[in-house]
Amino acid sequence: MLRTLPAWQALAEHAQSLRPTHLRELFAGNPARFDHFSLRHGKLLLDFSKQRVTEETLARLRQLAQELRLDAWTARLRAGEAINHTEGRAVRHMDLRxxxxxxxxxxxxxxxxxxxxxxxxxxxxxxxxxxxxxxxxxxxxxxxxxxxxxxxxxxxxxxxxxxxxxxxxxxxxxxxxxxxxxxxxxxxxxxxxxxxxxxxxxxxxxxxxxxxxxxxxxxxxxxxxxxxxxxxxxxxxxxxxxxxxxxxxxxxxxxxxxxxxxxxxxxxxxxxxGYRNFTELLAGAHNLDRHFLEAPAEANLPLTLALLSLWNTDFLNAASHGIFPYSQSLSLFPRYLQQLEMESNGKLYDRAGDPVDVPTCPIIWGEAGTNGQHSFFQLLHQGGQPIPSDFIALGKSDYPLHGHHTALLANCLAQSAALAFGQTAEEASASGIPEHLLPYRTFPGNQPSTTLVLGELTPYTLGQLIALYEHKVFCLSVLWGLNAFDQWGVELGKVLASRLTPVVRGEADDHTLDSSTAGLITHLRQFRMS
Incomplete structure (x- = not known):
């Protein structure tokens, strides 16, 4: 069981001691925090300085990955072994690219x-x-x-x-x-x-x-x-x-x-x-594959994303994770990640068939910036619950219109900073906010986020981005002891739907149905259905 592992228990103790520390304090204590908590691979930049972690946190998380034999599982993935054990299948999507x-x-x-x-x-x-x-x-x-x-x-x-x-x-x-x-x-x-x-x-x-x-x-x-x-x-x-x-x-x-x-x-x-661009997409993914397989743990982007997700989910009690691409072209990316992450790791039982004794995959959701700022960002700023975020930004716009991209990037950076540092009552008062409005203009901050910057959006960099999250999902599955490559919950729904279709049409009856389903079918039969 995960909670009994020495590395897990050490992380739990560390989290308890770190919990009162605000991101403001972490930045004040380390003015060069960005340099120490960011990684680069080619033109990809991963800034996780706004995560609620220290060097000790990362060291302990990497120790956990080592204790859970992530390297051995990665070698099995690379070798094409049948690590999808419930279906007896190998997992070889890296071979495709x-x-x-x-x-x-x-x-x-x-x-x-x-x-x-x-x-x-x-x-x-x-x-x-x-x-x-x-x-x-x-x-x-x-x-x-x-x-x-x-x-x-x-x-x-x-x-x-x-x-x-x-x-x-x-x-x-x-x-x-x-x-x-x-x-x-x-x-x-x-x-x-x-x-x-x-x-x-x-x-x-x-x-x-x-x-x-x-x-x-x-x-x-x-x-x-x-x-x-x-x-x-x-x-x-x-x-x-x-x-x-x-x-x-x-x-x-x-x-x-x-x-x-x-x-x-x-x-x-x-x-x-065009097929040439498709091959560039494959080449970008292959480049990230090589990075994942060869980079050491302290420089490995997918592993770092996975460790941060596990930290936020299991030690900071975050039940959901927001994905905010500041690119309209990437507006479907959060929806894509919903399937990639939740269908892979939204599971109760580990590879031994035993219940996992910690929360696993958080709820993945999101929206393209700046649209999200005008809907759910209010909850992130003042909702009172921890919600980690990934911000995704482009150095260059794929649709350069004068004045648009600079304003878009400013909003992206402003939101991640506002979520991290918030605004105290003293700061609000100093800016001229009347005293009776101070409770409404105070923002606690301390919301963790990671910012991923792509130089530009091309088939190659998109391939890198997708592969980055694929490998993050694999790492998390190893850390939680899950099989990321089956989806039996999906299959159950299909079986039930095939059983209910003739009943809904009125071609058969099923006296074993629960009263709710039976009542709904009776009501729906008054409408003509094909």
């Missing part, structure tokens, strides 16, 4: 993706009517949607002018219908992204999209092969759907969904930004 060192099967699929992108962008690939493809719709959910969708939006400044990429994930018909309403079936290509080609949401949307296409194509089944491709491993099912084998892009069971954007699941990325 290993460049010249990638396995032959990975290189083969990447080569096919490159040729396909060239055919689409050059106009060689045409639809059933002979028209060039102008729109691509990715049909997927979870890892087959969130990663590619986030990257495509983040790299909007690099988009190809001849193709527009759309994403549909929700089973709600409003998602697909509102997308198809603006598209031409003669010039639209669909990517069905499902490893098993059996995902309920994805296949329901794919069948409806196929019906939409065939209604326009005069029910010509051959049209499906010209307008549908797949990222899948189930050739039998894709063939039955009408997709030609040569248009199915393979990936493997050692590629987990939320770690899959580097694989064939990234096909919409390559189409949106």
């Amino acid at each position: 290993a460049g010249d060192s990638a396995p032959p099967e990975v290189k083969a699929v990447l080569s096919r993706m490159a040729a396909f992108c060239d055919a689409i962008h050059s106009g060689t690939w045409r639809g059933y009517s002979g028209d060039c493809i102008t729109d691509v719709v990715n049909l997927g959910i979870g890892g087959s949607d969130l990663g590619p969708r986030m990257v495509v939006q983040a790299l909007s400044a690099q988009h190809q002018l001849d193709i527009k990429v759309h994403f549909v994930s929700n089973l709600d018909g409003a998602d697909l219908a509102s997308t198809l309403a603006h598209l031409n079936p003669r010039t639209t290509l669909f990517i069905v992204a499902s490893k098993t080609f059996s995902t309920l949401e994805t296949l329901t949307n794919a069948r409806t999209a196929r019906d939409w296409l065939l209604a326009a194509a005069g029910q010509t089944a051959e049209a499906v092969a010209k307008h549908f491709v797949a990222a899948s491993t189930n050739l039998k099912a894709t063939r039955e759907f009408g997709i030609a084998d040569e248009n199915v892009f393979e990936f493997w069971d050692w590629v987990g969904g939320r770690f899959s954007l580097w694989s064939a699941i990234g096909l919409p990325i390559a189409l949106a930004v």
Whole structure:
């Protein structure tokens, strides 16, 4: 059990002694704190000087990582061992972006993706009517949607002018219908992204999209092969759907969904930004892989992020963690991290099947700055609960408009400083605030935050950013003793949904249902449903 470990107990005692210390005191006691509590890797800067830690804190956290054999687990990850023990699978997403060192099967699929992108962008690939493809719709959910969708939006400044990429994930018909309403079936290509080609949401949307296409194509089944491709491993099912084998892009069971954007699941990325930019995304991630595997603990960015998260969650009692990219292009990044972190580490039981005796993954949430400042930042400043934050800033804007980026960066820096240092009643009074308003204009501060600065947002730096958080998640899983690569909670919901679907439709009854679910179904049956 974690609480019984000597390193854990030493950290608990240290946290108790440090708890009364304010960030103001830490900075006053060390004017060079930024120099001592920041790391660099290339043009990446990680400033964690506003975290409530000392050199002793970091030393004790690194000792805990050593005691929990993080190095050994990293070696197993690197060697491609089946560390996803509940599914008996290896975890090899780093192989997808290993460049010249990638396995032959990975290189083969990447080569096919490159040729396909060239055919689409050059106009060689045409639809059933002979028209060039102008729109691509990715049909997927979870890892087959969130990663590619986030990257495509983040790299909007690099988009190809001849193709527009759309994403549909929700089973709600409003998602697909509102997308198809603006598209031409003669010039639209669909990517069905499902490893098993059996995902309920994805296949329901794919069948409806196929019906939409065939209604326009005069029910010509051959049209499906010209307008549908797949990222899948189930050739039998894709063939039955009408997709030609040569248009199915393979990936493997050692590629987990939320770690899959580097694989064939990234096909919409390559189409949106061009295949060359897609390879730059892979190269950036590979660069961060090398850093994670080779950098010592005191200089290791992913490990440092993980140790700070564990410190805030288990020793400072923070139940949530805010992600605030000061970049509109990265506005989907908090949503992407919600799946990456909470689906990976939101778990009760360790690798031995025993309950974890400490809190694990915090709730991940966030919004792009400066929008968040005008909604939930009030709670961060005066809500009275510890909420650590990650601020993400760009040195250069990907959309440089005069006066915008400087003001954006000023807001980013101001918010992290205000959260850290707050404002005392004396300071408020000195600035002219009337005495009766002082309680409302006093801010306790002491909210920990980390600021990550990318020189600019490019495919390469975005690859580094994503890989940085992937490795943070892995480190945390080792520290908490979890398997970060399964998601049985997701599977339970799928099983229950398949059982309830015919009951909701009125095609079956289930007398074992609880009274709430049964009552809701009875009420809903008065509405006509399909």
